[in-house]
Amino acid sequence: MSGxxxxxxVPPIGDWLLHGSVDDPAVLAATDAMxxxxxxxxxxxxxxxxxxxxDRGRSAVYPLIEEIASNLERHKMILGTGAGTRARHVxxxxxxxxxxxxxLTVLGTAVAWQNAQMLHYLLARYGIPFIEPEGFxxxxxxxxERGAVVCQGMPPYKLWEQNPPVGRIPPHRTDTxxxxxxxxxxxxxxxxVKDEDGLYTADPKKDSNAxxxxxxxxxxxxxxxxxxxxxxxAVLEMLQxxxxxxxxxxxxxxxxxxxxxxxxxxxxxxxxxRADEEVA
Amino acid sequence: MxxxxxxARHVPSPLMRESLMDKGVIAGTESPxxxxxxxxxxxxxxxxxxxxxGREALLPxxxxxxxxxxxxxxxIGVGAGVRxxxIxxxxxxxxxxxxxLATLSAKxxxxxxxxxSCLLAQHGFVYLEAPFVVxxxxxxxxxxxxxxxxxxxxxxxxxxLPAVGKIPPHRTDAxxxxxxxxxxxxxxxxLKDVDxxxxxDPATTADAQLIPRxxxxxxxxxxxxxxPLDRAxxxxxxxxxxxxxxxxxxxxxxxxxxxxLNGEQVGTIVHR
Numbered sequence: 167m168s169g170x171x172x173x174x175x176v177p178p179i180g181d182w183l184l185h186g187s188v189d190d191p192a193v194l195a196a197t198d199a200m201x202x203x204x205x206x207x208x209x210x211x212x213x214x215x216x217x218x219x220x221d222r223g224r225s226a227v228y229p230l231i232e233e234i235a236s237n238l239e240r241h242k243m244i245l246g247t248g249a250g251t252r253a254r255h256v257x258x259x260x261x262x263x264x265x266x267x268x269x270l271t272v273l274g275t276a277v278a279w280q281n282a283q284m285l286h287y288l289l290a291r292y293g294i295p296f297i298e299p300e301g302f303x304x305x306x307x308x309x310x311e312r313g314a315v316v317c318q319g320m321p322p323y324k325l326w327e328q329n330p331p332v333g334r335i336p337p338h339r340t341d342t343x344x345x346x347x348x349x350x351x352x353x354x355x356x357x358x359v360k361d362e363d364g365l366y367t368a369d370p371k372k373d374s375n376a377x378x379x380x381x382x383x384x385x386x387x388x389x390x391x392x393x394x395x396x397x398x399x400a401v402l403e404m405l406q407x408x409x410x411x412x413x414x415x416x417x418x419x420x421x422x423x424x425x426x427x428x429x430x431x432x433x434x435x436x437x438x439x440r441a442d443e444e445v446a
Numbered sequence: 447m448x449x450x451x452x453x454a455r456h457v458p459s460p461l462m463r464e465s466l467m468d469k470g471v472i473a474g475t476e477s478p479x480x481x482x483x484x485x486x487x488x489x490x491x492x493x494x495x496x497x498x499x500g501r502e503a504l505l506p507x508x509x510x511x512x513x514x515x516x517x518x519x520x521x522i523g524v525g526a527g528v529r530x531x532x533i534x535x536x537x538x539x540x541x542x543x544x545x546x547l548a549t550l551s552a553k554x555x556x557x558x559x560x561x562x563s564c565l566l567a568q569h570g571f572v573y574l575e576a577p578f579v580v581x582x583x584x585x586x587x588x589x590x591x592x593x594x595x596x597x598x599x600x601x602x603x604x605x606x607l608p609a610v611g612k613i614p615p616h617r618t619d620a621x622x623x624x625x626x627x628x629x630x631x632x633x634x635x636x637l638k639d640v641d642x643x644x645x646x647d648p649a650t651t652a653d654a655q656l657i658p659r660x661x662x663x664x665x666x667x668x669x670x671x672x673x674p675l676d677r678a679x680x681x682x683x684x685x686x687x688x689x690x691x692x693x694x695x696x697x698x699x700x701x702x703x704x705x706x707l708n709g710e711q712v713g714t715i716v717h718r
Contacts, residue, residue, distance in 0.1 A: 176532060177539035183531040187672040188613050197611035203541030221454040254461035264480030268628035272580060302603060321604035324580050325628045326621060329685040333475035335466055346604045350545035369465060394468040407607040
């Protein structure tokens, strides 16, 4: 038996791929030159924080639900949820039991799922569905018809999550999962809704000298090598290699109107951007 | 800023209120990991190297797997092969992103895995999709000492972005390795059509030497243009807690799989 005949039906790149190694730098460079089709260029991915928003209950969530509803006519939104305090509890328990990082991801996914379900019920009266990762093929239809969908923010890695270099916490959590949704669909915006006005030089909850950063280049932020960050480090690593997403925005979901302003393209909160020279 | 009535409701835990992005908090979570399936062995049947060759390559290997069933528990991952290369080519030509290519390619590996499970069905092996690996695998291993899974990790649309180009970086060697690591498997064996990792391409270089044992970091540093295993495995192996070795053996040579399962030095061992 042999493989398919590349001369018959395959596009030009096929000669490389059918005969070469996909780890060969020359083959990778050839794929780098291929076009990038934006699948949902008008969609906005909005991540609603777990510990920062949903764990606060209705005082934080109800106003945000109203703000989301008021934007349904104007902006298409993929709403991903964070995990929060129950994930921290189950991570602590599972680590105490000696369970590996992949199992922690399975457990953390369930918490983000719970939060997504609650958000979904609060938005149900507007016809907003909850969709599982396996159901993403219907996502474009709901965005066109209803303006938004709710999904859990964890990437569906399950037991296949990779170990972090240090410690046991899954390195790819809901910030990363939502970022990858934005990137794969070529979305218009990636907005993180948290409980701070964006990025600070230190954790403003713990350090009164922490200063707000309205806009910062990715390479500059990485050069600071901060001890703590507003976003998972994996997001910053992936932003370096992204082909569609050029910036990510962080807004305070406890301040009415910030999400709307971000959706309207205003520079609220903090924007982390890739400077032009970083764009390969 | 929020007032007191707007405080988050916390569940008490050592990580409560902590930033999981804080380096100190992350370092504080370092702790021993327990092997979930310490007696299981993960083996991976190569896509292009074994499956695409058809019965001539695969049936002797199936016989060898069955011959080892009474001695060794085998979790069998299967590679995607040439059909995945073909759909990469079409998808790339259409401008589709890495996450879509990963989702599409996983179906090619699923076809191969399903075929392998059909050949092993009379011995009790079943093909398990990722959600069933999460839930049913131990039961299937207890019943039949073996099961078959899709080598492509279930990253789908959420596949990581490669540093260069658009090919999904986590393919079936990486996916199979991650199964070995999370379960703390006894062995991770990659079955290929070469005797292991060489100092140069043995097809083009006469004095290429087989490397019996090498660290993942050293192998990555050599920057060999082609490797018989996914480059991503070298990176992931660097963070191994339990599965600290990957053995690359020639699955076209009868007896190699058995020797590797019995702990013999055959092929190349890449270690953490």
